[in-house]
Amino acid sequence: MKKFKLLIVILTLSIQSCSTQTNKINGVSFVASNEVVNESHTNPVVSVNANYAAVMPFGFVKNLDAPELVFNTTRQWFGETKAGAKQYIQELKKKGIKIMLKPQIWVWRGEFTGFIDMQNEADWKTFEDSYSKFILEYAQLAQDLKVDIFCIGTELEKFIDNRPAYWFTLIKNIKVSYKGKLTYAANWDEFKRTPFWDKLDFIGVDAYFPVSHSKTPTVQECLEAWKAHKQVVNSISEKHDKPILFTEYGYRSVDYSGKEPWKSDRSMNQINMEAQTNTTQALFETFWKEDWFAGGFIWKWFHNHENVGGENNSRFTPQNKPVEALVRKQYRLK
Known part of the structure; x- marks a missing residue:
């Protein structure tokens, strides 16, 4: 009888461990488009075995020190608006796909949001009021639609460094209306200093860590490079x-894809599918088996699946490329 009970305990622990390691957020970053989506656009998300999608409406600022954040305008694409986000969420949920709502800022000419920095106190106050209105409106939408995760910001390092008290207040205000899980999308070189992780449910990282200087990275060299990064990531998880x-997360299908993975420079156009596949495989092997790792959202997934990606595409999307099969295989393990 004692041996039988011991066997039951061992089996239970084994099942729990397996469940912890494989029950991941297997997500795609579902790009906002200029049209309504339907089943033909959501079926490919199901086909790649994703169980989550990040829906990403946008607000816009004219430059890095412009205090007015504009959103929900008639000049935006449908998917970038509140109405569009709602329609996308509803269509994806029909397929059983869970949602992370991730409102983002776009700076004119694509300047990096981490450098947003007001010139005086009055402008900071204006910008804070504008950002609060933006985020709280989407937090209410997240609550109304029973969205699983709400992301309170993306790559806003200087905003957080300069105005930390604002962010703690914002999180309190979000929690008044939204009762789901919260995260923030910190850049890969920012997350170590983000001050409010204890107030959120996930430590969010946009995982564009450099992992190779090779034209065509091998899986093994990427695995070696990940060791140091992984130690830091794990330590932040343990700390909080x-x-x-x-x-x-994700890589371009281009030469030197692991060197500076955050770059979207269009002059980088030497197509290299093996580079994209190897870097992605190394990331999966490094993180997806860890109990302290919740999962991730691959960057990026377009609604018109049949017409994007492919053998002549050097961009991030995995669609219609060899790496799509790798993602499908990994995401099957859930």
């Missing part, structure tokens, strides 16, 4: 007792 969520 929170799981890590890759709010964005």
